Amino acid sequence: MRWLLLKDLQILRRSPLQLALLVIYPIVIALLVGFAMTRDSEQTKVALYNAMPASEPLGFGGEEVDGNEIRDQLCERVECLEADSTGQARNMVESGEATAAVILPEDTGDRIRSLASLNPDPPVIQIIVNGSDTVENQVTDDQIEAMLGEANLLLAKRLSEGAKEYLDLILQGGSFEFFGQEIEVLGLQKSEQILKKIEPKVPAGTDRQELERAIRFAGLATDNLDLAGPLLTAISEPIRADKVEVGDEAPSLDTFAIGVTVAFALMFMTVLLVAGSMALEREENAFTRLTAGLVSRLQILMAKVGLGTVVGFCISLILLVGLGLFVGIEWGRAPYWLLALVFGAAAFAAAGSALGAAAREIRAATLAAVMICLPVALLSLIPDDAVGPAIETAINLGSAIFPFRPTLDAITGGLEVSGSGIWLSLLHLTLLTGAYGALARLALRRF
Amino acid sequence: MDAQLPGKSPALAARGVSKSFDGRQALGGVDFEVGPGEVVALIGPNGAGKTTLLSILAGISEPDSGEVEGEGVAWVPQQAALYRRLSVRENLILFARLQHDAGQTSEKPEAMVARMLELTGLGDRADDRVGTLSGGNQQRVNIAIGLMAGPSVLLLDEPSVGLDPAQRERLWTFILGLVAAGTALAFSTHDIQEAERYAERIVVVAEGERIFNGTADELRRAVESGRPDDLESSFLSYLRSRGH
Numbered sequence: 001m002r003w004l005l006l007k008d009l010q011i012l013r014r015s016p017l018q019l020a021l022l023v024i025y026p027i028v029i030a031l032l033v034g035f036a037m038t039r040d041s042e043q044t045k046v047a048l049y050n051a052m053p054a055s056e057p058l059g060f061g062g063e064e065v066d067g068n069e070i071r072d073q074l075c076e077r078v079e080c081l082e083a084d085s086t087g088q089a090r091n092m093v094e095s096g097e098a099t100a101a102v103i104l105p106e107d108t109g110d111r112i113r114s115l116a117s118l119n120p121d122p123p124v125i126q127i128i129v130n131g132s133d134t135v136e137n138q139v140t141d142d143q144i145e146a147m148l149g150e151a152n153l154l155l156a157k158r159l160s161e162g163a164k165e166y167l168d169l170i171l172q173g174g175s176f177e178f179f180g181q182e183i184e185v186l187g188l189q190k191s192e193q194i195l196k197k198i199e200p201k202v203p204a205g206t207d208r209q210e211l212e213r214a215i216r217f218a219g220l221a222t223d224n225l226d227l228a229g230p231l232l233t234a235i236s237e238p239i240r241a242d243k244v245e246v247g248d249e250a251p252s253l254d255t256f257a258i259g260v261t262v263a264f265a266l267m268f269m270t271v272l273l274v275a276g277s278m279a280l281e282r283e284e285n286a287f288t289r290l291t292a293g294l295v296s297r298l299q300i301l302m303a304k305v306g307l308g309t310v311v312g313f314c315i316s317l318i319l320l321v322g323l324g325l326f327v328g329i330e331w332g333r334a335p336y337w338l339l340a341l342v343f344g345a346a347a348f349a350a351a352g353s354a355l356g357a358a359a360r361e362i363r364a365a366t367l368a369a370v371m372i373c374l375p376v377a378l379l380s381l382i383p384d385d386a387v388g389p390a391i392e393t394a395i396n397l398g399s400a401i402f403p404f405r406p407t408l409d410a411i412t413g414g415l416e417v418s419g420s421g422i423w424l425s426l427l428h429l430t431l432l433t434g435a436y437g438a439l440a441r442l443a444l445r446r447f
Numbered sequence: 448m449d450a451q452l453p454g455k456s457p458a459l460a461a462r463g464v465s466k467s468f469d470g471r472q473a474l475g476g477v478d479f480e481v482g483p484g485e486v487v488a489l490i491g492p493n494g495a496g497k498t499t500l501l502s503i504l505a506g507i508s509e510p511d512s513g514e515v516e517g518e519g520v521a522w523v524p525q526q527a528a529l530y531r532r533l534s535v536r537e538n539l540i541l542f543a544r545l546q547h548d549a550g551q552t553s554e555k556p557e558a559m560v561a562r563m564l565e566l567t568g569l570g571d572r573a574d575d576r577v578g579t580l581s582g583g584n585q586q587r588v589n590i591a592i593g594l595m596a597g598p599s600v601l602l603l604d605e606p607s608v609g610l611d612p613a614q615r616e617r618l619w620t621f622i623l624g625l626v627a628a629g630t631a632l633a634f635s636t637h638d639i640q641e642a643e644r645y646a647e648r649i650v651v652v653a654e655g656e657r658i659f660n661g662t663a664d665e666l667r668r669a670v671e672s673g674r675p676d677d678l679e680s681s682f683l684s685y686l687r688s689r690g691h
């Protein structure tokens with residue numbers, strides 16, 4: 001068997017162009033998929049619980065901002081799901097129904113109003129995000145940040161407009177309502193003019209000096225308060241956010257992207273290589289000679305699985321380490337992700353053998369490998385909540401019978417410090433290796 | 448009709464061998480023998496069952512019924528079973544190692560390769576890729592691998608197909624050299640002249656049945672049609688007259 005393996009490696013070395021394609025093509029695809037893929041383009045779902053008293057106007061300084069307006073602002077970019085309580089919103093996030101929850105506490109209104117007072121106490125919005133979804137999580141974070149930014153901008157604008165009205169009142173004078181009572185305000189400018197007008201009539205002396213001081217103050221105040229309006233717009237972050245994470249800790253975006261990249265490259269390389277190499281035995285007519293008393297079909301099969309495991313493992317290891325230099329991986333968990341690579345490579349190699357044995361020709365085997373790998377792997381990346389139940393079942397089935405999903409789970413599990421379930425994935429991969437090996441052996445009977 | 452010498456047990460014998468593929472009969476109870484050191488040609492139209500018979504004789508496929516007796520039988524497939532991307536030496540050493548590990552020979556693989564390079568006269572091409580060799584030289588390597596275990600009977604399936612006359616001549620010089628060393632030989636061919644020139648005995652199969660077994664002269668007499676110089680066309684009308 002080792003001679004067969006050695007022979008396959010020699011053949012591989014003799015085919016530098018094919019080898020380069022076999023390595024570069026999957027890696028390019030994998031990088032594209034791993035990093036350019038945002039899992040779905042549809043709107044993120046955010047649970048919203050508004051604990052503010054219904055339709056309480058948030059008027060200040062004549063400007064009105066009501067809760068609905070803030071809500072609309074929040075829900076412009078994401079799909080909002082109404083929640084009836086903080087607990088419900090939290091459950092929606094934990095169950096994956098929503099990727100995040102935003103909670104407007106009861107005192108939001110009071111606090112917003114306080115912004116226009118002398119003792120501003122900014123409202124704190126509570127944000128709950130799910131740790132267990134990866135790319136989506138990152139996207140949601142960005143979206144929530146953008147949402148908050150917009151809500152803040154709106155409030156800041158209203159706030160400064162409201163405050164400016166007060167200022168104008170003080171500067172220019174006018175009337176405003178206070179507990180149902182109309183109050184006349186004289187205004188600093190008018191005061192100055194009036195004072196100036198009466199100044200000559202006041203005899204020189206102490207009173208006259210006092211009056212002059214009043215006029216100077218009114219003039220200074222008018223000039224300086226004029227500048228206060230623009231200064232108020234500098235209140236840029238009236239709302240604070242308090243972020244809480246719930247749910248399982250899941251691989252971070254980097255880990256997930258690395259996992260997808262490596263699993264993709266491993267899949268393509270190994271399946272293409274082994275399927276082609278198996279079909280080569282027939283195209284070179286060597287299979288009959290080999291099985292005429294030299295080696296058994298099982299030994300040929302094992303040599304092919306060995307070839308795929310060795311080559312797939314080595315190249316995916318190089319890829320993983322290479323990626324690790326840029327994004328940082330858990331070197332301390334090397335035993336785990338090395339195991340994941342070995343088991344994944346073996347499962348893909350077995351699948352490749354079955355494909356090559358069934359296709360019997362290199363071209364057909366190569367075509368079949370690409371046509372099966374690509375859709376099955378992409379399917380297993382579709383999030384469950386993005387499709388209907390029938391397709392979801394199909395996706396789960398595809399994820400279960402093709403080694404891509406368990407390999408991805410094993411690699412990300414191996415890379416994550418808190419990674420769980422790697423043993424289950426390895427068991428899954430072992431079963432798949434056995435099953436595809438049996439299929440390949442069956443196909444070799446009529447090879 | 449049987450040309451086998453009395454008292455000399457055959458090196459390889461098949462009796463009443465039948466084989467069907469998906470219900471279609473490829474061989475229907477065929478007898479076939481090769482005496483020690485004898486050269487037998489197997490001729491017949493496409494699909495007659497030559498390859499099927501040879502592979503059963505070689506023990507590569509099982510007959511549905513009938514039996515095969517013989518030891519030290521080596522089979523050389525119709526198309527060169529070689530890795531074209533590997534060099535002559537790498538191909539030889541691979542099969543030498545496999546035969547060694549399978550217990551078919553005790554000769555050291557390296558020594559075996561040296562001997563086969565010598566035998567095929569391809570020593571100076573040893574490090575060339577098989578894919579770059581001429582068809583004749585590829586066939587030599589192909590046959591050399593069949594000879595590794597030192598067989599007493601060598602089965603060649605259309606060894607000279609696709610070769611030009613000069614290459615064919617050189618290949619046969621090589622093959623007859625082996626026969627001179629005592630190896631019995633059975634080969635299939637479509638070329639009746641080739642059968643007449645190199646074989647001591649000719650077996651004709653058509654549609655899975657043996658319809659002739661004898662020397663070239665006997666075949667010539669059997670197919671006699673007034674044009675003794677053209678055995679091929681006589682042979683064709685002979686086949687036609689037998690309903691094939």
Ligand SMILES: Nc1ncnc2c1ncn2[C@@H]1O[C@H](COP(=O)(O)OP(=O)(O)OP(=O)(O)O)[C@@H](O)[C@H]1O
Nearest residue numbers: 468469472473491492493494495496497498499500
């Ligand atoms: N593996 C197979 N599966 C199905 N049918 C087969 C198989 N091998 C041979 N046959 C059939 O058996 C019959 C005999 O085939 P065989 O290859 O032995 O003929 P042959 O005399 O060698 O022909 P040729 O001169 O073309 O090489 C043919 O009808 C062929 O189609």
Ligand SMILES: [Mg+2]
Nearest residue numbers: 497498499525
């Ligand atoms: Mg044939």
